[in-house]
Amino acid sequence: MWETIRRAFKLKELRQRIYFTLFLFILFRLGTYIPVVGIDRAQISNLLSQGGFLALMDLFSGGGYTNFSIFALSVFPYINASIILQLLSYVIPSLEALVREGGEEGQRKMAQYTRYLTVALAALQAFSVIVIFRNYLVNQSILLKLVIMASLIAGSYLVLWLGEIMTDRGIGNGVSLIIFAGIISRIPVSFVEIGQKLSAQAVSFASVIGEFLAFVVLLVLVIFAYQSERRIPVQYAKRIVGRKVYGGQTTYIPLRLVQAGVLPIIFAVSFMAFPATIGQFFPNSWFTKHIAQPIFGTPTSISYNLIYFFLIVGFTFFYTEMTYDPIKLADDLKKYGGFIPGIRPGEPTAQYIASVLRKITLPTSIFLGLVAVIPNLVFRKMTITSFVFGGTSLLIIIGVALETMREVEAYLLMRQYEGFLK
Template identity: 60%
Template structure:
């Protein structure tokens, strides 16, 4: 990976994209330290430090919640809006048609609908954050409350815009990189906390070493999952045009074990946080106390069980909407290709779908286990599992690998000789 980055910096256009992305990281980090007025930030930081739902929310915002900054909501409203739009696309024919057959114009319309929904969810979640910290307000006046809601909503929309700019002018997926930067920024805090607990004998040295070794094993397993692929052989028939013979070569369709990348984990995490955010309006209700709050604590059984099945669901869901076996089979038939031993057309589509089902299910279960095992292992420790949990490591590794692969693809597209050697 480091060799790839070194070679990437030799290409001026790619170097500018990487530097632009790093500059955006700086802007986003600054936004997590610009405070929203009208609230006791010290009391907020103390409450967030206790972990639970607020700890998970603070992790995704890169410390924005603890600082009660304008970027406290980060990209969570956008992710929730994306999930809702994707789910609606499966039941509303018009959205499904826009997504599959609308082309670039259809994608632009879906992006516009997502932005509108993001704005609405940002307002709702801002009121939810206000309800959580209502006892820490410097004034109970309407002006202060509206100022906080407007600041948080504007911050969420600015983060969305920055993510889109990063995707367009930088390298990698902007939204994923924003989450990545927020999680990475909390790791030094978690490391310092772990060493302080070790010195205070609240955490044993053996436990600390075991955690480090466990993280290394988790890293290797995730790398194996993300790099693995199933190769479907494809043979192209020979065609004679004049005196020349075309086709006849053998190739394959690479089906990645992790088709959807890190998105199912991000989606599953945000879905778990959304009920608790909304139910803060009724913080003493039965729903909040018995359902929403336990779902946001990584040490509870309900959280890990629901998180497990959500990862499996979103892995299948995202693979289904991004990988169309029928289209692949039609393209193969159109260009004279076929899978050896399988009839072209419908039989090929059925074969590819069966292959996808066989690799997606075990991979989804594997990733789900990796996400919940560290949470269970660290449930009795006095250190937050968020910074070192399976969710954080899976997101960090997944986003890093996807970004490096995009850099490599960019260099190959530009015929960078230093990389091709």
């Protein structure tokens, strides 16, 4: 890894992309400290210290709710908009045709629809934030509430713009990197809190060491899962073109165990926060008292983690199906004279690849789900109660870091090809 980083900084264009990404990180962090007017942030900070789904959202926004900044909503309206449109593309034929057959123009249209829906969801979420924190406003005037809503909506769209610019001109997926930056920024705060507990003798040093060792073991297992792959052997038949013989070599198709990357985790978190947000509109309703608050508003409850587990499994399968096309891969193999030993080319090859993909996705999705929920369930017995050291944060940090490193390596391979004249 260190060798890859050293080579990356030697290449001017890649070095500029890395510096640009770091610059956008700084802008994002500065934005989390620009406060929205008209609200008592000290009381909000005390409320968030009690835990719950708002504390989890504060983690992913990089402290945006603690400071009640213009970036408090972060990228979650955009993520929810992406989920809704991608699910609708399987229901509405025109959207499905736009995704599958629209090409570059279709992608541009879908991106445009996603932005429109992001603004609408940001307005809905900003209104819910005002409802949640209505008792902490300096006054109850409509003008102040409109100013707060406008600030939060503009901040959410600005974060989306930073993510898109980061994807185009930086390194990695901008939206994932913004969530990554938010989690990483809270690690020093968590260490300070642990140090304060040790100083006050609220926790024992041995328990903290034991939990850190468990965290390291979990870290190694997650890295192993993200880096592992299932290799399908491929044989290329010999072809004679003129006086030359092509093919005849044996290679393999690498199928990563975590094919969908970190997006299923991020989408599952966003989906779990949505009912609790809606419940704030109707604080005295049956939905809020029996579903939104006890189930979706308590990240350490069994019901919350059970639903969260199945969402991770479902989204992992969903995104694996979206990002990997066995039919296209089988057609490409057939076109270039490749075949899997013992499997006929064409449709049987596509079915075989799809079968292997499903077999490796099922245990991997279950593993990711368990990593995400088990730390949440034992939080009540842990001395380190920060969400930073939870399974969800761990999965996002490792997933985004590894995907970014793969993109850097691919960029190096593409830019440092020396050709035959060297």
